Amino acid sequence: EVQLVESGGGLVQPGGSLRLSCAASGFALSSYWMHWVRQVPGKGLVWVSRINSDGSSTGYADAVKGRFTISRDNAKNTLYLQINSPRAEDTAVYYCARHVTLAGLWFDPRGQGTLVTVS
Amino acid sequence: QSVLTQPPSTSGTPGQRVTVSCSGSSSNIGRNPVNWYQQFPGMAPKVLIYTNNQRPSGVPDRFSGSKSGTSASLAISGLQSEDEADYYCASWDDSLNGWVFGGGTKLTVL
Numbered sequence: 001e002v003q004l005v006e007s008g009g010g011l012v013q014p015g016g017s018l019r020l021s022c023a024a025s026g027f028a029l030s031s032y033w034m035h036w037v038r039q040v041p042g043k044g045l046v047w048v049s050r051i052n053s054d055g056s057s058t059g060y061a062d063a064v065k066g067r068f069t070i071s072r073d074n075a076k077n078t079l080y081l082q083i084n085s086p087r088a089e090d091t092a093v094y095y096c097a098r099h100v101t102l103a104g105l106w107f108d109p110r111g112q113g114t115l116v117t118v119s
Numbered sequence: 120q121s122v123l124t125q126p127p128s129t130s131g132t133p134g135q136r137v138t139v140s141c142s143g144s145s146s147n148i149g150r151n152p153v154n155w156y157q158q159f160p161g162m163a164p165k166v167l168i169y170t171n172n173q174r175p176s177g178v179p180d181r182f183s184g185s186k187s188g189t190s191a192s193l194a195i196s197g198l199q200s201e202d203e204a205d206y207y208c209a210s211w212d213d214s215l216n217g218w219v220f221g222g223g224t225k226l227t228v229l
Contacts, residue, residue: 035218044121045156045164045207047218059216095163102170104154105209105218109165 002026002108004096009114012086020114022079022096030054030074033099036081038092039113048094049081064090086118122147123208125221132229136196139224141208143189147219151211153191155184158205158223167206168193195226203228 008020022034036048049070050059058070069082079096093113097105124142131137143149152171156164166175168184171191183194191210195202208221 037218037220044223045209045220047220050217061215061217100169103173104152104166104169104211106166107156107163109163111163112161113163 004098004108004111006094006096006111006114009094009116011117011119012083014087014118015085018083018086018116020081020083020094020116022081024077024079024096024098027098028074029072029077029079029098034070034072034079035097035099035105036070036079036094037097037105037107038090038094040092046092050099051079083116086116088118090116091118092116121222122212122215122219123210123221125206125208125224127222128225128227130227130229131195131198133198133200135198136194137198137226138195139193139206139208139226141191141193141221143191143210143219145189146214147189147210147212148186148191149189150213153184153186154209155182155191155193156207156209158207164207198228200228202226 003025005023012018033052035050038048039045051070055072067085071080093115095113097107100106155168157167158164167182171186172184181197206224212219
């Protein structure tokens with residue numbers, strides 16, 4: 001059974017740092033491009049970052065470029081998001097999602113994401 | 120402000136048919152497939168429709184999707200109370216090199 005479990009969120013001060021993790025199970029992480037998507041409580045979904053299967057290529061939304069770093073450890077079946085110099089506007093629930101070929105972004109509907117609060 | 124445009128809310132009575140529109144541009148919906156997501160409070164989004172009109176196993180055939188040009192729509196027929204949720208459209212954007220989402224449509228079943 002495919003499962004994505006996000007963790008690592010919490011309260012962080014502006015200018016601090018935080019590392020989010022996404023533990024994957026039920027499938028081989030190494031076979032998929034992975035993404036982070038965030039959602040301010042009560043607001044819409046916003047794409048944050050993506051990484052290709054082997055980690056050699058990454059992409060970021062302009063709002064986080066230069067401050068966030070996406071990475072992965074396929075041996076540990078884990079995706080990461082390093083958040084540096086967070087701002088108040090980065091406060092959100094962060095979800096990880098896998099890109100399924102010809103089917104787009106898939107989240108784990110049982111997941112709850114991980115809440116990052118910058119204050 | 121979201122790249123894809125959806126109505127913020129819609130409503131219907133049980134048994135009714137409702138549609139949710141999603142408007143984009145040539146760099147996203149115009150050249151890439153559209154996914155639709157259903158989200159309940161406190162939970163991650165669930166794929167309702169992928170690649171414009173495909174339903175994952177387990178999704179009732181009351182849900183259907185379509186795409187034409189730079190717009191897409193989600194139709195829900197035989198509306199049920201458990202359909203009350205937020206619905207989002209999404210597509211890859213070739214100019215932004217990232218996924219773009221609609222602002223979400225809150226469906227209320229009266």
